[in-house]
Amino acid sequence: MTTSRQAYKVDREHPGSDIAGETAAAMAAASMVFRESNPHYAHLLLHHAQQLFEFADKYRGKYDSSIAEVKSYYASVSGYKDELLWAALWLHRATGSAEYLDYVVDKADCFGGTGWAITEFSWDVKYAGVQILAARLLLRGEHAPHHRNTLEQYKAKAEHYVCACLGRNGAGGADANVERSPGGMLYIRQWNNMQYVTNAAFLLSAYSDYLAEAGVRAVSCAGGETVAADEVFALARVQVDYVLGTNPRGISYLVGYGAKYPNRVHHRAASIVPYKHSKEFIGCTQGFDHWFGRRSSNPNVLVGAIVGGPDRRDRFRDNRENYMQTEACTYNTAPMVGMFAKLNRMARQEREQGSTTPVTSTAAEV
Known part of the structure; x- marks a missing residue:
């Protein structure tokens, strides 16, 4: 990897209430998941979530005002106030402490x-x-x-x-x-x-x-x-x-699922030949010049990725250069994991109960 992967930070002088608040919310939610299986880890997550929320609320500011480089890619359009409310609600759910609900109510307007x-x-x-x-x-x-x-x-x-x-x-x-x-x-x-x-x-x-x-x-x-x-x-x-494919084009926008799915996902690792097939050095420039513009399918299937998807008329063009439709993002897939879990559980319960009205969703099969 020759491309710079510089790390950035937020601190008192360079605040980022949105990113700190979102991280606090994620840690608070995760603490509930691990509460029974790993109490020590759950406690650690919750402790840091509370620290991050306190930091985010005390030193307020948008992270893209502190880190100018992100503005062109992931600008914080909504600001940080929604993330502070979001974090407080998850902390209330994780702790039951009234102070967090008071915060959400007091700051509601x-x-x-x-x-x-x-x-x-x-x-x-x-x-x-x-x-x-x-x-x-x-x-x-x-x-x-x-x-x-x-x-x-x-x-x-x-x-x-x-x-x-x-x-x-x-x-x-x-x-x-x-x-x-x-x-x-x-x-x-x-x-x-x-x-x-x-x-x-x-x-x-x-x-x-x-x-x-x-x-x-x-x-x-x-x-x-x-x-x-x-x-x-x-x-x-x-x-x-x-x-998953019940659409006019019959395409599954979940890569790797179904008979027909995007083959030219806008994703560097998926679109470049794997190392086991070629030991040749491939830097950032070579990856773009030699692989990005190829019309063939990606050499690696990015299983589980959900791409940007079709336009308002259900039209979709499977091309790496069409990044608005073919780029894969983790925040596309994450909520679907929850949906798959729910639908799979429903289908399993109905099978066990011998229900006469089974779940018909394709998602139950995933």
Whole structure:
């Protein structure tokens, strides 16, 4: 590897509340996963999550203001306030400490948590996730009486996102709902649209679980329409199946799955001959000059990657140079892992119970 892999940092003089807050949220969530199997590691994760949150909140600033090099690639468009709310909610869930919920309630308005009516969820924009996590607390009754009014505002915004995906918001203008492709894919924007599809599937699935646990049978959409809670999970399943090949082109956008999937993924290691087949030195320049422009399929199949996916008309061009559609990103695949786990569990439970209404989703087979 001859390309520079310089490491960067954030500190008191060069803050990065968004990246520190996101890391705190991830560590807090992970601590719950390892709580039983590895208590020591779980404790370490939670301890560092709390430290990072304190640092992120005390020394506020966007990471792309401190590290100018990232602005052209991963700009923090939404700022850092959504990540601070996101971290506080995960820390509350991991610790049960009221101070974190107080933070989310106290900062709800000034940090935009109850102000932004959002139609997307991504690595940058966390508001929809914040609103759904806050709504969960309301639905489960896990709050003090003085939190209720603010949590109801969070829930209203959470259901705006859900209804936007369903296309059922009757108020708010043309931007109140998410566009759909002719084949049924949720469409937000041209570059790597699949990240919004997989994230929406995960959030919709999670919210449908929260509704079911609370015995709530309907969602209230802007404009007065109510939507059956069953429709929320149904849409999540449709999006998963679209990714896996139930789409007009019959392509699985999960590389390595199905009979037809992208063969020219925009990924350096996948597109260059493996070392075991050629011991020739391949630097950054050689990789681009000798391999990037080849029309043949990648010599290495990037199994498990989800590419950027098709455009608003379900059109897809399998070409390395078409990076907006063929680039593979971890934040595309990550939420799908959760969806696959859920659908697989549902299918297994139905087999064990001898259900007459089996899960029909393609995802149950993954």
